[in-house]
Amino acid sequence: MQKFKKIVFWCLVGFAIIQFIPIDKVNKPVDKTKNFVDVKNTPRKVSDLIKNACYDCHSDETVYPKYAYIAPFSWSVKSHVNDGRKHLNFSIWETYNKDLKQSMLKNSIQTIQSKVMPMPAYIIYHDQANLTIDDRNVLIKYFEEVLNSKTY
Numbered sequence: 072m073q074k075f076k077k078i079v080f081w082c083l084v085g086f087a088i089i090q091f092i093p094i095d096k097v098n099k100p101v102d103k104t105k106n107f108v109d110v111k112n113t114p115r116k117v118s119d120l121i122k123n124a125c126y127d128c129h130s131d132e133t134v135y136p137k138y139a140y141i142a143p144f145s146w147s148v149k150s151h152v153n154d155g156r157k158h159l160n161f162s163i164w165e166t167y168n169k170d171l172k173q174s175m176l177k178n179s180i181q182t183i184q185s186k187v188m189p190m191p192a193y194i195i196y197h198d199q200a201n202l203t204i205d206d207r208n209v210l211i212k213y214f215e216e217v218l219n220s221k222t223y
Contacts, residue, residue: 073108085143089142089143090141090142091210092142094142094145094148094149095148095149095177096133096135096139096140096149097132098131098132099131099162100131101130101131101132101162102162104161104165105162105163105166106130106161106162106165106218107119107161107162107163107164108122108161110164110165111217112215116209117209117213118171120181120202120206120209120210121161123190123197123199123200124188124189124200124202124206124210125161125189126161126194127152127193127200128151128152128154128155128156129155129156129158129159129160129161130156130160130161130162131156131160131162131163132162133152135148135216136196147170151190151193158175158178159175159179161179169223172208172223173218173223176214176217176218176223177211177218179214180211180214180215180218181204182204183207183210183211183214184207184211186207189201189202213214
């Protein structure tokens with residue numbers, strides 16, 4: 072029993088110590104002349120869907136949930152946000168070249184169709200990101216329109 076108490080004690084000490092390892096949760100300012108929904112004059116309904124389902128990981132407008140302030144969960148959240156921004160960052164849309172934009176739109180369509188995005192684990196804690204079939208169809212149609220317009 073004494074050994075168990077020591078293990079619990081040191082686990083609690085370790086947990087307390089890792090709380091002092093900060094992660095950067097500061098978003099960069101968003102330039103509306105580069106932001107996808109602003110540049111494309113995205114209709115309000117579509118803009119709301121994109122912002123609710125995509126922007127936390129795929130923009131510089133991340134709203135960090137309360138659990139993102141507790142290590143080690145904060146590390147996982149930050150890793151997902153960094154990875155999401157690496158693949159597509161709607162806030163800097165106008166900085167991408169034409170081929171990259173085309174690829175990102177195609178990938179967005181495919182991941183929405185296959186229900187890979189939004190990530191199922193994300194949806195559990197973010198009801199607003201739980202897209203219905205109609206919501207998914209609205210996003211797919213919009214991204215296809217942008218893709219077919221060739222004015223990405």
